[in-house]
Amino acid sequence: MSPESQLLQYLISGLTLGSIYALIAIGLVVTFNITGIFNLALGEFVTLGALVSIALYAAGLPLIAAFALAVLIAAALGAVMERTAIHPARKANATILTLVIITIGVGIAIRGASLLIWGTHPYILPPFSEHAPFTVAGAVVIPQSLWVLGLAVVCVAALFAFFEFTYLGKAVRACVMNRTAARLVGINPQRLSLAAFTATGALGALAGIFVAPITFATYDMGFMLGLKAFVAAILGGVTNVPGAIIGGFLLGILEAFGVGLVGSGLKDGLAMIVMILVMLIRPTGILGAFRRGA
């Protein structure tokens, strides 16, 4: 492989990784904007999406039906999480810190449950399309990567359309800006919080389904993915959806090249270093100026 195609190869795997991070990061940022907290359990919904759909598929369901059901289950679990853990804590005037730690607790509980159900083995989901990997300018492209990239594009477009063109979407944006104003126009922030956890649970599961054919699915696959999505979100300035997407791709590419340079073992460490550095040096995100322009 020529050096150019080597670089291209890194770029392609970076974009694939990055679109996964971006997808989950969208869920994180949307929940954060609506509820004021990061759902640090979101990564576990990614795991659930992957493992539940694999289990349903193995049980004989058609692939599409398995996917749909897995997403529904994750959405329902998101709703249950909001009602049983987040909502009561909020009602009792819990601090943000307490709420964040609660989401960590929920995440660990889900991970433990996944471990009990599925054990530590890796599971495989067949790729969505049965094409063989092809090469572009000497770099290998796995068709599944295109699916992931495509999903990211579709999700972003759908979110954009929702927030820009629907009444509900505009109302949600109003609620993000001002809770009292939202009440005045008849939006209940509590219902919105429920909706946010439900929707992002589904989104997380969807990301898990799309990524499973590439990486194998294990009970602990979501933890690191969720953390890296947070890194993407903070790179993009925490409250900024376009920023989070760009942050996701940046992190993916950084990691892909990082693996080429320092080896795969330190890849996860790289993301943690980026996270800590960004929080310390530029808490508004490296794309912080992005939002002001928008």
Add this chain to the structure above:
Amino acid sequence: MGPSGAEHNNFPGDEVELVLRNKNVILIVLIAALFAVFPLMVTSGYYLGILVIVGFYSIVAIGLGLLLGYAGQVSFGQAAFYGLGAYAAAILSGTYGWPPLLALAAAPLLPAAVAAVIGQPILKLKEHFLVLATLGFGILVYILMKEFVDLTGGPSGYTGIPYLSIGGLVLSTDKQFFYLVWFLAFLTLVGAWNLVNSRMGRALRAIHGSEPAAEAAGIDTARLKLKVFILSAFLAGLAGGLYAFYISFISPSPFGFHASIQFVLMAVVGGAATIWGPVVGAFVIVGLIEFLRWAVPVVLPKAGGEFEIIFFGLILVLALLFRPEGIMSHKRRKQRSEPDAGKEAAGTCST
């Protein structure tokens, strides 16, 4: 106004003397005696071994309790400090041939130094960011332990840790470690008690009550929080060093994220804002883990791995839900009713 009229006010520090006088002393002596004779009574190495581990965890949890309950800061990376202490003790004595006792004494200094360096910027962060920064730090250290194979032995672990010896006495049995670790845990407890019941302890509780008011009283809040953070890292490192000599083989796996969660749980379950609460928490959590490792395979024969985390998660959520003020709440010992209206008039300024 004369100096009389306030005899009923006992100076809080007099509790020291009170402890020696009142019934508490009997309780303390009883507990101490129980600990002293326990190793002589148990025949099962299993229970003794567990109590040694509880001792290590207690030391970590006391430090974390000070950080959570008194300095009002959170750390989801405490296992990293525990691990740094363990690896420092192992590598100094094993690779560099330091006398084990010297290596054990030096081990806590590594995590304390690391805490001093990272603490300054990290403790400025709030809420999500403090949680994630400490969590990220913990994961980073864990990855480094796995990746610096030449130094740490990597995922397969570090072997060749010599026996700990004090004077001519070689510590090799559970019984010996039991006495050593619980002696140190007791010292830690006393030190923490001293700290909390001092000018510094009042300053810490003041930060908790109102940071602006604490600053306005001349307290360097950032520096004080940093000191507690360093102290908590030091204690975690001390426990880690002891653990390394006790277990004589270490690998990165006990120092990961789940261990950090476990430490937070210990501090929270027993009550972070009390000194002995974290010790109780260490007993409860270790007891729970051991029970689950016994009980779950009976129900689910296929279960493997660290499935106890499911209960960690549930306990964490429940603990926070039922103490909604948060884990950093500062419950006072005494709950008092509002003073009656008659007293109110007495409080106006004298002229």
Add this chain to the structure above:
Amino acid sequence: MLDVRDLTKNFGGLVAVNRASFSVNAGEILAVIGPNGAGKTTIFNLITGMLTPDEGEIRFQGRPLAGLKPHQIARLGISRTFQNLELFRAMTVAENVMVGAYTKGKTGFVRAILRRPGTTAGDRKRYGEALELLRAVNMAEYADEPAESLPFGLQRLLEIARALAAGPQLVLLDEPAAGLNAGESQALVAFLRRLREQNLTFVLVEHDMATVMDVADRIVVLNFGSVIAEGTPAEIRSNPEVIRAYLGEDES
């Protein structure tokens, strides 16, 4: 004693304090008044280092305070109270006062852990001093009650006692009479006067005009962050600009 020169602070385009200048003389009680949002509390926060000025200078006994952190400024001898009570609610009344005297103590972190000789003696001395101070405000009987159990008026008083505990030279009082009844306000005024005779200097922000006119030696009037008048209570009372600011004429 305290010189404020051309002090300016913006909050995102909104001018909270606009080139404000005034001085505080040693041993006087200076009241800072003005309509809501005139920038009074902001000035306190600037003096005590909780906010950083955009422009201008603050000097305390000739020494510029720029760049000092709140706890460093406190150590120079400036104490303050807070408008929205910032008591250490879970601590006892005496402990609140003892924290106020934090800078008098010497016991450091490590000494405290090791409980070196003298730490307990130092604590006992602080406790005695706290009781003495509490007696002066007739609150000694509450010394070992948690601060949060006090009625509101006493909480205000405790804030003042805590501010005095450090033995400051200058005390900034942010609406000390808010929420007090007439009798309590009068007692407060008398108390402040007595302290002034012991050579303490006060700056107070206050809404209650009766209290201000009663206690202040001089008054500084702020409106929209600027000083619009300065003088004795009598002068201020007859100042047409002040009257206009308060009655809201010509404002839009």
